[in-house]
Amino acid sequence: MDRMLRILFPFLVIAFDIFCIVDVILSKSWQIKTLNKVFWIIIILLLPVIGGILWFIFGKDRGQDSAQGSAPRRTVAPDDDPAYLSKLAREQEQQDRIRDLEAQLGDLDDPDEKPGDDRSTRG
Known part of the structure; x- marks a missing residue:
């Protein structure tokens, strides 16, 4: 032994x-x-x-x-990431705002023209 x-x-x-x-x-x-x-x-x-x-x-x-944050962050898919989703929502709101402003500017460009009024038919 x-x-x-x-x-x-x-x-x-x-x-x-x-x-x-x-x-x-x-x-x-x-x-x-x-x-x-x-x-x-x-x-x-x-x-x-x-x-x-x-x-x-x-x-x-x-x-x-590790529960206190010393471990590195795990990778999050874009559709699960709140920051990414809020960024997408902000970009969509900006695009909608731009479209609305362009439509308003288009209406202001020619105030004499009425909807459906085609100037080429007048003579």
Whole structure:
């Protein structure tokens, strides 16, 4: 039993360190609370088990702050984005206003002309 622990323990330490290093590498930059990836990898390599434990305690944000806005915004489809929809509504209102003003200007251009009055038939 003692011999098995002597053989198994180094493999467990190496596996834990590899797991921690891979976790550091795959972590997004916004998930890392302190230092940066390179320093965390060095700490894990220099302090085999302790470095990994430190990484999980102090290094990676495990989602406590994600509800407070530290996570990046998710992509929203245009038809689900309220800002985009309000922009479309404003543009539509502007187009309607422009059409109304053009119609009013058209009516003001020739005040003598009555609707249905065709000047080419007069002689």
